[in-house]
Amino acid sequence: MSVVASNLVWGVRRKTILSDVSLSVAQGETLGLIGPNGSGKSSLLRLLAGLKRPQSGRALINGQDIATVPRRKLAQQVAFVQQNAATDTNVSVRDVLRLGRTPHRSALSGWSAADEAAVTGALAAVGMSGHSAQAWQTLSGGERQRVHIARALAQAPRVMFLDEPTNHLDIQHQIEILRLVRDLDLTSIVALHDLNLAAMFCDRILVLHAGRVVACGSPGEVLTEDLLRQVFRVEAEVSLSADPARPHIRFRAG
Amino acid sequence: MTRTDDAGGGAGWLALFLALALVVLAFAVALATAIGDYRIGLGTVFLAVTNGLGLTGAEIPPIEASIVWDLRLSRALVAALAGAGLALCGAILQALLRNALAEPFVLGVSAGASTGAVCVIVLGIGAGGLSLSMGAFAGAFAAFALVALLSNGATSGPNHTILAGVAASQLFNALTSYIVTTSGNAQQARDVMFWLLGSFGGVRWPDVSLLVLVVAASLGICLWMARSLDAFTFGDEDAAALGVPVARIRLILFGVTAMLTATIVSMVGAIGFVGLVVPHAAHYVVGPMHMRLLPACAAVGAVFMVLADIVSRVIVAQQTVPIGVVTALVGVPFFALILYRSRPQT
Structure with missing residues (x-):
């Protein structure tokens, strides 16, 4: 879209x-x-x-x-992954992924095979399948970030x-x-x-x-280099030698 | 234990828990009906109830039948319903405000109710026409309206709402104190104090019917919105990103909790601590998802309140201790235990 x-x-x-x-x-x-x-x-x-x-x-x-x-x-x-999502509630990784299915479920509908597949697939996509039952509070910052991306994926x-x-x-x-x-x-x-x-x-x-x-x-x-100077106020060297479509930026210490 | 679902694999466990809670509740209500200054055997209680329901026509002493049916059963049922309702309110507010300390009275509702009650008891506003309950109800809703106004309808963040609630509580408590100290006499002050701490004395069947209606409707609405409540786990914006109409849900659920709390407070006074402690206890047993948490809260709250009422009547001979005193005295050690058991394992 x-x-x-x-x-x-x-x-x-x-x-x-x-x-x-x-x-x-x-x-x-x-x-x-x-x-x-x-x-x-x-x-x-x-x-x-x-x-x-x-x-x-x-x-x-x-x-x-x-x-x-x-x-x-x-x-x-549309899914939105916010930065530094946090909660005090004691939820499991699986509970968090289930939230991703919220827009696809009506108020009282049960948990469908499609919901299950979406959650399992999303967890696998970010390499967190083994953490399904783990408490969200015990995850590292990076793992939390991956779980939230997985949740967005579960939202399909x-x-x-x-x-x-x-x-x-x-x-x-x-x-x-x-x-x-x-x-x-x-x-x-x-x-x-x-x-x-x-x-x-x-x-x-x-x-x-x-x-x-x-x-x-x-x-x-x-x-x-001009844009980096004007917008970010840094001196840098932009190298296009490795791949002209993917420039590499080397910042100068000053 | 693998919790696979909120309406599938885990439902068996929840159903078992709720069934168990209902059996315990039935037993607690029977006990509450049997115990008192005039002790009645459980067999007689059972017959009096079945007689009252028109199921049997057993021969029992009319005085005992009347005590069971007209006084104690209605009291026990109001206690159960009030406990269920306050616990439900606590769970809703803890989810919406994302604050583990939230409880029904955080929105200033109890302070408003007491001001309303004091206006009736002390100032005699609307004497005759306006009952204590109606005054309390009006005060509770006035406080809620003030909090809603201060926190910008339902659009501002949870902390803003809590601060607005604190401000409203302070204002209404000050008004209450002002009215009591300037125009009340000692007896009136004592009445107000006693009423504020909560009492199930004097409740009758019409109270039961009203409360059944309000608690059942509230529970129904909240269960209908249980999924949306789950979506608040990571905050308002995250809930919106999950497709929840945040402002509308907040407004409806704040309205439901205000209505439910105001009804309970106007009937039995401001009974603290139930709304705070029960959701935590239920959470500990059935987990954080609201489709499971809300029914569990209602069940645990009902049992807790009936037991607290029994304690309040037997702990001092010939005298009833205010129920709010008992809920706090029984609740705090219990709460401490939960806090200790659920501390982060790091």
Whole structure:
């Protein structure tokens, strides 16, 4: 399913956080969302996922304005992985994955074979099958992150939004998670801090700066030394020697 | 134990637990009906009840039949229903506010009820026309409305709601104290105090019918929304991402808890601790998923309250200790045990 946003504006009180953001993501594409802290990445993800209402502009999924789609219908197609999800409740990994089936179950319906298959498959996809009965509280930060991605997968979405999914993960799991997201047969929009990971795994990258889109295109087009200097205020050397489509950034200590 | 499902493999265990709880409840109600200043044998209790239901026509002393049917049975049933209702409210609020300390009175409902009651007892507002219960009910709802207003309807976060509840409680407690100290006499203050700590004295069959209706309706609504409550595990936004209409669910469930708490408080006073301790105990037995937790809470709450009522009547000869005192005295050690057993194993 495609994701399209046109002229999104959003703010808190008089402070504008996103101004005039437009984007278009094709079916099956992985879009990386990068930008400095406070540039509006998380807010944009929430507007696109329908968790916040824009002050003006529209967000469309598969050509339909999400403001007109009932919450549950939307959740059957769209999953959102928040960063640092936490709870005090004593739930098992399996309980958490079962929550992913919420939009597909009516108030009193039982647990179907399809629900079971979705949960089992999602747990296997993130390599956590052996942890099914474990208490969520006893998981490491990285394991929690993988469980939440598995939960989003159990939701069987067509579009997935991920807010810095590689937070807390070691490099092996960062790469594993992004490879998983890239290879999924769904449209995904991922906010990322690590620019090299964004270059490695995203089909296209959108750069936000102070609530505006300053660049959008393939990693090779977007990640230039000029842009890194202007937006992120760092000196870096961009190398295209290994793969011209996947630039590698080497930051200078100064 | 493998919990495979909330309505499949695990249902057997839940059904067994609920069946057991109902047997214990029936026994506790029978005991509560037999015990008292005038002791009645369990056999006579059984016959009096079946007579009352029109199932038998056994010959038993009319005085005993009347004590069982008109006084003690209705009292025991109100205790059971109040316990079930308060425990249910506690479980709902702990889920919605994501706070293990939440209980029915966190929304200022009991403070509001006491102000309403004091207005009737001390100030004599609406004397005759307005009963104590109606005053308490009005006060409870006034407090709830204030909390709803302070916390921006149902749109703001859980901590905001709790703070609004604390503010409302302080305000209404201050109003109560002000009214009692400025215009009350010692006897009135004592009446208010006694009423606040809760009492099942004086409840009758119409109270039972009303409470059955309110508790059953609340339980039904809450079970209907049990899946949505589960979705609040990781917060409001996460619930929204799972397709739950968060604002609507919060408003409905806050409304249900306020209604249920106000009804119970206006009938039997502010009985603390049940709403806090029972959900934790039930959670310990049946796990966190609400389709299982809510019925278990209702069952455990009912048993707990009936037993507490028995204790309140026998602990001091010829005198009834306020039920709120008993629930706290019995509940705290029990709660401490749960806290100790469920501490993180790290």
